[in-house]
Amino acid sequence: MKYMTAKEAAEKWGISERRVQVLCEQSRIENVARFGKIWAIPKDAKKPLDARLKGVKSNREDVN
Numbered sequence: 599m600k601y602m603t604a605k606e607a608a609e610k611w612g613i614s615e616r617r618v619q620v621l622c623e624q625s626r627i628e629n630v631a632r633f634g635k636i637w638a639i640p641k642d643a644k645k646p647l648d649a650r651l652k653g654v655k656s657n658r659e660d661v662n
Contacts (some may be wrong), residue, residue: 601638
């Protein structure tokens with residue numbers, strides 16, 4: 599299996615490297631492994647949905 603770093607995943611998914619690290623810490627990315635301070639993320643891993651935005655979309659539609 600081929601892996602990518604948190605920095606590579608961040609560039610691929612369009613989010614910050616820190617956000618990728620948090621997703622790894624929360625086990626939100628499947629088959630992730632940690633080697634010392636480095637996260638190894640499978641190259642074929644899919645970006646998890648952002649659970650922080652639950653219900654926010656409906657509030658944003660009302661703002662002009």
